[in-house]
C-alpha cells in the first residue's frame with residue numbers, strides 16, 4: 001500500500017491509498033487527518049476517463065521526447081516567459097523557476113484565483129493564516145459566505161455538521177437549501193453587507209470591547225467609516241431588508257462563529273476590500289484568536305516555509321499577460337486560453353509569439369495553438385509534496401506507477417540544465433526533503449511550520465505583536481456609488497436591454513478546465529428563455545454561444561456559466577484587482593440574445 005495525496009487544485013488535498021498491483025484502483029487514506037473516508041468523483045472516475053497526451057509534437061508533427069526537448073532548449077532565451085497554471089498543486093511544479101532564473105527570463109506575479117482576497121486579509125491581519133478545520137468543528141455557527149462548499153470543498157462537510165448554518169450567496173446553492181438562514185444577495189454587494197452588519201453590531205453595543213481594546217483599538221474610526229454609507233440605499237442594493245440583518249446578528253451574537261469565505265466574493269476589482277470588510281466585521285465581533293471562531297478563506301499554503309524555488313527577477317501580470325512581448329512562452333500545468341479572462345485577447349497575443357510550448361497532460365484550447373507539446377506525468381507517476389490552502393497537513397505525493405511516456409517537472413528542468421550548460425541541480429530527493437524537513441512529523445504525515453492551533457491568539461502580523469488594521473477607505477470605480485443613492489428614471493419608450501451579472505463558479509464534474517466541459521448558461525425562468533434555447537451571450541469583451549438551462553435557484557439579475565464552460569472567458573474582462581494582482585472574472589455584466 002502506498003500512501004499518497006491528490007494533486008488536484010482543491011483545498012481538501014485528500015490522502016489516497018494506492019496498491020501497485022491493483023492500480024488504478026485507489027481509495028481514500030482513512031488515517032489521513034483531513035479525510036472523511038471517501039474520494040470525490042473526479043478521482044474515482046473523471047481523471048481516468050481523460051485521454052492523455054502521450055507523444056511530444058513540434059509544429060504538429062509527432063517527434064521523440066528528446067527531439068522536442070531539443071526544440072525547447074533552442075527556443076528558450078532571456079526573452080522567454082514561464083506561465084504556470086495550477087493543474088497540479090505539488091511543490092515540485094515550481095522547480096521550473098530555477099530554469100527561468102538561470103536564463104534570466106521572466107515569470108509571472110499575481111493570481112487567477114484568490115489574490116484579491118488574500119491582499120485584503122493581509123491589509124487587516126498582516127498575514128494570511130489558515131484556520132485549522134478543528135476550529136471549524138468547535139464552532140456553533142458557520143457562515144458560508146460565497147463558497148459552494150458541497151462542490152468545492154466537500155470534505156469540510158463533516159466539520160460543519162450539526163451547526164447552525166447561514167449562507168450568503170446570490171445563488172441558492174445546495175448548502176443554502178439546508179441553511180437556517182439564507183441571504184440571497186446581489187453579486188458584488190458583500191462589501192456593503194459586511195459594513196452594514198458591523199455598523200449594526202456597534203450600534204446595538206454588541207461589539208466585543210475586550211477583544212477590540214486589546215487587539216484592534218481603532219474601532220471608533222471604523223464605526224465612523226461604516227456610518228458614511230447610506231443604510232436604505234445600500235440595503236436595497238444588497239437586496240435584503242433590515243429584519244434579515246437583525247436575524248443574522250441574532251444567530252451569531254455571543255456564539256462561537258466561523259465565516260467560511262469562498263472565492264465568489266472577491267472576483268472583482270474590489271475583491272481586496274471585500275475580504276478586508278469581512279475581517280473588519282469579524283474583528284468587531286471578536287472572532288479572532290478564540291477557540292471555535294475565525295475567518296477561513298483560502299490561506300497561504302507556503303506560509304512559514306523557506307521555499308527553495310523562490311526567485312526574484314522580471315515578473316509580469318499572470319491574469320493579463322502580454323504574451324506577444326516574448327519570443328517564447330512556456331505554459332506549464334495550465335490552460336490559459338480557457339482559464340484567463342478575455343480569451344480573444346489571449347489567443348491573439350499567443351499567436352504573435354515565435355514559440356509557444358505547452359507542457360501538460362491533456363489536449364485543450366492551449367495545446368491546440370501551441371507549437372511544441374511536451375507530455376507531462378501526473379501525480380501518480382512522480383514524487384512530490386502536497387501542501388494545502390485549507391489545512392496544515394503536508395503529505396508526500398509518492399510515485400505509484402512508472403509509465404513510459406511523459407516527463408516530470410524535475411526531469412524537464414534537469415534535461416534543460418544539461419542541454420544549456422546551466423550547471424548543477426540538486427537531486428529530486430534533496431528538493432523534496434528540503435520541504436519535508438521543515439515540517440514536524442506526526443505519525444505518517446507532516447505538519448506545516450505555519451501551524452498554530454488557534455491563529456492570531458497573540459495578535460496580528462507575522463510575529464503576533466501587531467494590531468488589527470480596520471478598513472478605512474473604499475473605492476468602487478466600476479459601479480459608481482451614485483447608483484446607490486438614486487435610481488435613474490427611464491425615458492418613455494426607452495428600449496431596455498437587460499444586463500446580467502455573470503457568475504462563474506466551479507462545477508462538480510470538473511476541476512477548472514480539466515475533465516467534463518459543456519456550454520450551458522443557467523438563468524432564472526422569468527428571463528423569458530426556454531430550456532435548450534441557444535443564446536448569444538455578449539459583453540464589452542466578447543461573445544459566445546450557450547445553451548439555456550432554467551433554474552429558479554438563480555436571482556433575476558444574474559446568470560451562471562460554470563468556469564469550465566467552453567467559451568466563458570470570451571466574456572470576462574482582462575483587468576487587475578485594485579490590490580493583489582488578481583483576475584476579476586465577475587466584474588462584468590452580460591447581455592443575452594436568442595439565436
Ligand SMILES: Nc1nc2c(c(=O)[nH]1)N[C@H]1C(S)=C(S)[C@@H](COP(=O)(O)OP(=O)(O)OC[C@H]3O[C@@H](n4cnc5c(=O)[nH]c(N)nc54)[C@H](O)[C@@H]3O)O[C@H]1N2
Nearest residue numbers: 010146147148152187188262263264505506508510511512
Ligand atoms: N469540483 C471542483 N472543486 C474545486 C474546483 C473545481 O473546479 N471543481 N476548483 C478549485 C479551485 S481552483 C478553487 S479556487 C476553489 C474555489 O471554490 P469556491 O470558493 O467555492 O469558489 P466558487 O465556486 O468560484 O464560488 C463560490 C460561490 O460564490 C458564489 N458567488 C458568486 N459571486 C458572489 C458574490 O458576489 N457574493 C457572494 N456572497 N457569493 C458569490 C457562487 O454562487 C458560488 O456558490 O474550488 C476548488 N475546488
Ligand SMILES: Nc1nc2c(c(=O)[nH]1)N[C@H]1C(S)=C(S)[C@@H](COP(=O)(O)OP(=O)(O)OC[C@H]3O[C@@H](n4cnc5c(=O)[nH]c(N)nc54)[C@H](O)[C@@H]3O)O[C@H]1N2
Nearest residue numbers: 085086087088113333334335339360361362376504512513
Ligand atoms: N471565468 C472564470 N475563469 C476562471 C475562474 C473563475 O472563477 N471564473 N477561476 C480561476 C481559478 S480559481 C483558477 S485556479 C484557474 C485555473 O486555471 P489553470 O491554472 O489554467 O488550470 P486548468 O485550466 O485546470 O489547467 C490545468 C492543466 O494542467 C495540466 N496538468 C495537470 N497536472 C499536471 C502536471 O502534473 N504537470 C503538468 N506539466 N501539467 C499538468 C493539465 O493538462 C490541465 O489541462 O482558472 C481561473 N479561471
Ligand SMILES: [Mo]
Nearest residue numbers: 009112113114
Ligand atoms: Mo483557484
